[in-house]
Amino acid sequence: MARMKMYAFRIEQAGPRSISEIAQNLADRDFADRVPPTGDRVLRLEQMLEGNGLLYLDFAQARSGHGPGRMPRERAMEEFDLAPDESFGEDTAMVVNPATGYAAIQYNHYGPRASAIEKYLSLTDFHLAAAGGGALDFGFTFGHVLRPGAYDRVGRLGLYKQVDFTIALPGARAADVEAGSSVGELLRAPLPQGTEILKITVQASAERNSSLARDGVMGMVDQLGRMTGNLKRAVVTGRDEETGAKETIDLLDEVVSSEAEITPGRGNRYARPERWQALARALQGWRERNELPEAGT
Amino acid sequence: MTSRDIERAWPYLTGLLVVCGWWIFLGAPFPSPDNDLLAASGTVASVLVGFLATAKAILLSIAGSDVYKHIKSIGISDSLFDYLAEAMYFGTALLTVSLIGFFIQDGFAFSALWVFVSSTALSLYIRVLNLIFSLLRKA
Numbered sequence: 001m002a003r004m005k006m007y008a009f010r011i012e013q014a015g016p017r018s019i020s021e022i023a024q025n026l027a028d029r030d031f032a033d034r035v036p037p038t039g040d041r042v043l044r045l046e047q048m049l050e051g052n053g054l055l056y057l058d059f060a061q062a063r064s065g066h067g068p069g070r071m072p073r074e075r076a077m078e079e080f081d082l083a084p085d086e087s088f089g090e091d092t093a094m095v096v097n098p099a100t101g102y103a104a105i106q107y108n109h110y111g112p113r114a115s116a117i118e119k120y121l122s123l124t125d126f127h128l129a130a131a132g133g134g135a136l137d138f139g140f141t142f143g144h145v146l147r148p149g150a151y152d153r154v155g156r157l158g159l160y161k162q163v164d165f166t167i168a169l170p171g172a173r174a175a176d177v178e179a180g181s182s183v184g185e186l187l188r189a190p191l192p193q194g195t196e197i198l199k200i201t202v203q204a205s206a207e208r209n210s211s212l213a214r215d216g217v218m219g220m221v222d223q224l225g226r227m228t229g230n231l232k233r234a235v236v237t238g239r240d241e242e243t244g245a246k247e248t249i250d251l252l253d254e255v256v257s258s259e260a261e262i263t264p265g266r267g268n269r270y271a272r273p274e275r276w277q278a279l280a281r282a283l284q285g286w287r288e289r290n291e292l293p294e295a296g297t
Numbered sequence: 298m299t300s301r302d303i304e305r306a307w308p309y310l311t312g313l314l315v316v317c318g319w320w321i322f323l324g325a326p327f328p329s330p331d332n333d334l335l336a337a338s339g340t341v342a343s344v345l346v347g348f349l350a351t352a353k354a355i356l357l358s359i360a361g362s363d364v365y366k367h368i369k370s371i372g373i374s375d376s377l378f379d380y381l382a383e384a385m386y387f388g389t390a391l392l393t394v395s396l397i398g399f400f401i402q403d404g405f406a407f408s409a410l411w412v413f414v415s416s417t418a419l420s421l422y423i424r425v426l427n428l429i430f431s432l433l434r435k436a
Contacts, residue, residue, distance in 0.1 A: 180299025180300065180301045180302065181299070181300055181301060182299075182300040182301045182303065182304035183301070183304060183373050183376050183377055183380065183428055184300075184304060184427060184428055184431065185300055186368070186371070186373050187368070187373075187428060187431035187432050187435070188431055
């Protein structure tokens with residue numbers, strides 16, 4: 001048995017096309033045509049299903065660099081025989097509730113992360129928008145979901161002493177190229193994701209009872225919560241106004257998540273139906289435990 | 298009009314504007330005899346083309362860097378090389394126009410052509426120079 005980590009995300013749609021429509025458009029194509037022509041990596045939709053009011057998706061990404069080998073217990077490691085058009089792939093499953101905008105996304109360390117899936121769907125949406133003519137409204141934002149209690153805990157701090165956050169700057173993307181950004185703008189943009197880090201500390205003055213403005217701190221917490229894998233660290237430090245006790249709240253610890261036990265199947269992989277079931281159960285569980293704020297809040 | 302469209306067009310628009318300004322506001326002056334000017338511009342053109350050829354080699358030398366791999370993956374390396382090629386072609390055109398000028402009679406048409414080609418070549422050179430420095434800062 002193994003444990004599969006799952007995270008909750010809230011999906012915001014910027015254009016007129018829903019994720020269901022984008023996914024259906026991709027699913028109708030041949031596999032070779034599902035990879036964006038100017039994408040950052042070989043990432044594609046593997047399969048989609050709709051049912052029970054949910055959208056079930058699985059995305060696969062070609063694994064680059066030094067690949068795995070076959071390791072028999074009593075013999076030396078061997079290579080896999082890959083055909084010229086084959087590569088090792090890693091997949092990440094996702095279940096979306098289109099009605100609420102919430103999604104459960106599998107965490108696969110080697111597979112496409114939520115931010116990569118967000119970019120892939122946004123790029124596909126962009127191409128559809130460009131092909132259709134008219135306004136270039138497109139894209140999706142996958143935001144972390146913080147437990148409602150996290151907002152309450154931050155809100156109860158009487159004195160806000162410091163907010164620290166670290167963001168991996170996303171850098172220039174293929175979608176920026178397609179959207180007509182100049183070469184100069186793209187070269188001035190940060191390097192690829194994770195290469196340049198932005199660290200910001202907002203700190204109140206050193207006086208004992210000084211505090212950052214509450215509205216400002218709650219606004220920052222709300223914005224940080226909307227970020228995807230680009231957010232690396234977000235910590236709010238405050239002090240109880242009455243007791244003086246210091247409290248540090250790590251927002252990334254407050255991200256809504258679950259784990260599921262899954263039995264690896266053929267090829268030592270988690271079967272797709274099992275992953276989808278686990279994600280759907282997680283979505284339902286979060287909703288039943290009121291861990292997903294109501295849409296619009 | 299996107300920022301890419303502006304980036305593509307501004308050197309040529311600059312050339313046209315310079316020609317118009319030279320004609321309308323300055324009365325289209327041109328040295329006579331013009332051999333010294335043509336010789337100087339031919340030398341400058343040679344230097345520009347030589348530097349751009351070196352710049353191309355510099356770009357190829359950083360082909361293994363993360364930043365180059367990234368710009369190639371998102372599809373702007375081709376545009377960068379296109380800009381480099383345009384600057385080299387116009388540098389060569391300036392050299393050619395300067396050489397031709399030694400053999401033909403002076404006239405408004407040739408003078409205007411020289412002003413356009415030289416100002417456009419310079420603008421194209423500045424464009425690619427800025428981009429190369431931006432790239433090298435991150436390499």
